[in-house]
Amino acid sequence: MPSSSSPSSPSFVKVVEVGPRDGLQNERVVPTAVKVALIDRLADAGLSVVEATSFVSPKWVPQMGDAPEVMARIRRRPGVSYPVLTPNLKGLEAAIAAGADEVAIFGAASESFSRRNINCSIAESIMRFAAVAERATAAGLRVRGYVSCIAGCPYEGRVDPAAVADVAKALLDLGCYEISLGDTIGVGRPREIRAVVDAVSRKVPVERLAMHCHDTYGQALANIHASLDCGIRTVDSSVAGLGGCPYAKGATGNVATEDVVYMLDGCGFDTGVDLHRLAETGQWISAELGRPTGSRVARALLAKQPPPS
Numbered sequence: 282m283p284s285s286s287s288p289s290s291p292s293f294v295k296v297v298e299v300g301p302r303d304g305l306q307n308e309r310v311v312p313t314a315v316k317v318a319l320i321d322r323l324a325d326a327g328l329s330v331v332e333a334t335s336f337v338s339p340k341w342v343p344q345m346g347d348a349p350e351v352m353a354r355i356r357r358r359p360g361v362s363y364p365v366l367t368p369n370l371k372g373l374e375a376a377i378a379a380g381a382d383e384v385a386i387f388g389a390a391s392e393s394f395s396r397r398n399i400n401c402s403i404a405e406s407i408m409r410f411a412a413v414a415e416r417a418t419a420a421g422l423r424v425r426g427y428v429s430c431i432a433g434c435p436y437e438g439r440v441d442p443a444a445v446a447d448v449a450k451a452l453l454d455l456g457c458y459e460i461s462l463g464d465t466i467g468v469g470r471p472r473e474i475r476a477v478v479d480a481v482s483r484k485v486p487v488e489r490l491a492m493h494c495h496d497t498y499g500q501a502l503a504n505i506h507a508s509l510d511c512g513i514r515t516v517d518s519s520v521a522g523l524g525g526c527p528y529a530k531g532a533t534g535n536v537a538t539e540d541v542v543y544m545l546d547g548c549g550f551d552t553g554v555d556l557h558r559l560a561e562t563g564q565w566i567s568a569e570l571g572r573p574t575g576s577r578v579a580r581a582l583l584a585k586q587p588p589p590s
């Protein structure tokens with residue numbers, strides 16, 4: 282009988298921490314040593330997946346320009362995976378050279394976002410990703426897929442759930458073990474998210490889906506709750522609510538991991554994450570960035586602690 286913190290337990294929800302990548306890609310350039318300390322602290326707090334960085338063009342996203350150094354300096358904790366984003370073969374080869382164990386390819390359900398984010402159409406991106414997935418799989422790496430703009434696009438507005446389902450299925454067919462559905466600009470509401478998950482799960486088994494919510498309109502926790510009701514058991518989030526997307530103006534960070542873990546715990550799910558350690562890590566990285574944590578749960582928990590004597 283698996284324990285409740287075992288991934289095979291029915292009450293387990295996998296939390297994929299994306300703060301060091303999705304969070305820090307939208308900050309001023311953060312020193313490599315701070316990124317490395319953040320990743321190590323997140324793994325120590327019990328997160329089993331910590332998305333570490335991106336092997337993208339430094340001309341496009343200079344904040345991720347130190348990807349090889351980050352990968353060389355993190356302390357790899359057994360049982361923890363450290364995926365990295367790879368938009369093309371050049372990024373993949375660099376990721377392999379840096380010892381990545383898992384990569385993520387990232388497409389969009391909106392043509393305009395695809396062009397702004399990765400400079401190609403959706404169809405071209407799938408062809409590009411096919412080569413990346415094939416080479417990654419041959420090199421023994423696991424491949425995760427993202428679909429951005431599942432509930433709305435900053436350039437086109439509403440996005441048809443059927444378009445999301447098509448891209449998700451294409452990524453599944455390329456060999457992705459998991460497809461993360463990204464509400465990139467946080468516009469979705471529970472009814473819309475349910476409609477998207479419903480459309481996608483007709484083409485991709487719900488066990489292979491993850492929910493990735495930005496909290497721009499304050500809907501992220503409600504949307505995650507709705508996706509749990511639909512059977513999703515993997516949730517992406519960002520410690521302290523760090524981040525945004527450089528190609529989605531006005532988009533705020535992901536939902537805070539602390540808030541997700543607190544909610545999941547109250548719903549009877551287990552995550553294996555030490556909430557207090559996580560909240561301290563969120564407080565620490567926020568101080569490094571010179572601002573308060575974006576996690577309401579962390580603020581509440583830390584306010585209850587006695588001041589240091």
Ligand SMILES: CC(C)(COP(=O)([O-])OP(=O)([O-])OC[C@H]1O[C@@H](n2cnc3c(N)ncnc32)[C@H](O)[C@@H]1OP(=O)([O-])[O-])[C@@H](O)C(=O)NCCC(=O)NCCSC(=O)C[C@@](C)(O)CC(=O)[O-]
Pocket residue numbers: 303306335336337338339340341342366368369371372373387398399400427428429430463464465493495525526527528
């Ligand atoms: C895809 C490209 C490269 C196309 O960009 P491009 O300009 O069309 O690429 P290119 O092949 O023409 O190359 C241009 C230059 O970039 C170099 N280059 C080319 N590839 C790489 C690479 N991998 N690593 C390092 N360098 C690279 C290449 O060598 C060349 O250098 P030059 O000859 O000019 O000196 C570019 O658009 C890019 O890097 N985009 C990444 C954008 C990005 O990182 N966005 C944020 C992540 S997605 C996201 O946040 C959403 C998500 C996942 O969180 C989910 C959600 O919330 O929805």
